[in-house]
Amino acid sequence: MASQGEDGRLFLEDLSVGRRFAAGPVRVSPEEVLAYAARFDPQPFHTDPATAGHPVLGGHSASGWHTASLTMRMVTEALPLAWGVVGGGGEIAWPRPVRPGDTLRVEAEVLETGRSRSRPDRGWARLRVTTLNQRDEPVQVLVTRLIVPSRVPDSGTSC
Amino acid sequence: MASQGEDGRLFLEDLSVGRRFAAGPVRVSPEEVLAYAARFDPQPFHTDPATAGHPVLGGHSASGWHTASLTMRMVTEALPLAWGVVGGGGEIAWPRPVRPGDTLRVEAEVLETGRSRSRPDRGWARLRVTTLNQRDEPVQVLVTRLIVPSRVPDSGTSC
Numbered sequence: 001m002a003s004q005g006e007d008g009r010l011f012l013e014d015l016s017v018g019r020r021f022a023a024g025p026v027r028v029s030p031e032e033v034l035a036y037a038a039r040f041d042p043q044p045f046h047t048d049p050a051t052a053g054h055p056v057l058g059g060h061s062a063s064g065w066h067t068a069s070l071t072m073r074m075v076t077e078a079l080p081l082a083w084g085v086v087g088g089g090g091e092i093a094w095p096r097p098v099r100p101g102d103t104l105r106v107e108a109e110v111l112e113t114g115r116s117r118s119r120p121d122r123g124w125a126r127l128r129v130t131t132l133n134q135r136d137e138p139v140q141v142l143v144t145r146l147i148v149p150s151r152v153p154d155s156g157t158s159c
Numbered sequence: 160m161a162s163q164g165e166d167g168r169l170f171l172e173d174l175s176v177g178r179r180f181a182a183g184p185v186r187v188s189p190e191e192v193l194a195y196a197a198r199f200d201p202q203p204f205h206t207d208p209a210t211a212g213h214p215v216l217g218g219h220s221a222s223g224w225h226t227a228s229l230t231m232r233m234v235t236e237a238l239p240l241a242w243g244v245v246g247g248g249g250e251i252a253w254p255r256p257v258r259p260g261d262t263l264r265v266e267a268e269v270l271e272t273g274r275s276r277s278r279p280d281r282g283w284a285r286l287r288v289t290t291l292n293q294r295d296e297p298v299q300v301l302v303t304r305l306i307v308p309s310r311v312p313d314s315g316t317s318c
Contacts, residue, residue, distance in 0.1 A: 147215050
């Protein structure tokens, strides 16, 4: 079977375009929403459960960066890349708020892959990582480029 | 003075293109690097201080999402937007690792602003938020679009 290494670790050659991964679910603990917000995003619509009527968020919501953090946790559990889940960044969007008590899950898909031009031992994979709530509504869409090792070092023909 | 509201809160009209904000510094506590990683990004190069020789990260480093979280904390302290710092997302890049014990600060600049086409009470501002380490090297560059209230509701001429 060519889709995965013998030890379950994934290499560039395993990440065919269109391959999908699922992760989660996790519940967004109301206590953790408050703790995360107190430390990293201390704005009333994240720290105060009684918040109401915010013109953008409506009521009490989790920080978008908390959603990103929970998403990363789920991705690390679902994507056993040989060098780990290591990326240089990406594009992130939060189309709707996450509420305390929501349940989130992740759907990821490989959009594109390529080899490094300078390093024969590696390449990259662009993935769309969508975080959905319990109503299957996207709460975060991340398109990220991960650095992935190659099982077969490049001979140089694609440099 | 037109650059800020009487109570210090900022509106769309205060965010002229080129306006800059500085925030921080904060020290990246080695204990928090481990605690954040254990909860949200439990990969050995974040959870194990003895990590060495990772092909991308080199040694022990903070999760990029931890850097993003610390950046958000600094931004909330430096940018008193009238509705708070609320964004729909953006582009994020981590050009180099953050090491436990680093000291980070933020430089932000307004790149572009505009009015909402559908909501006369608000507009948006695109900001570049650069997080730098103690050697003034960028460790994160975030270009984000924030939703900002208008002091003077739009009359409709730009709809």
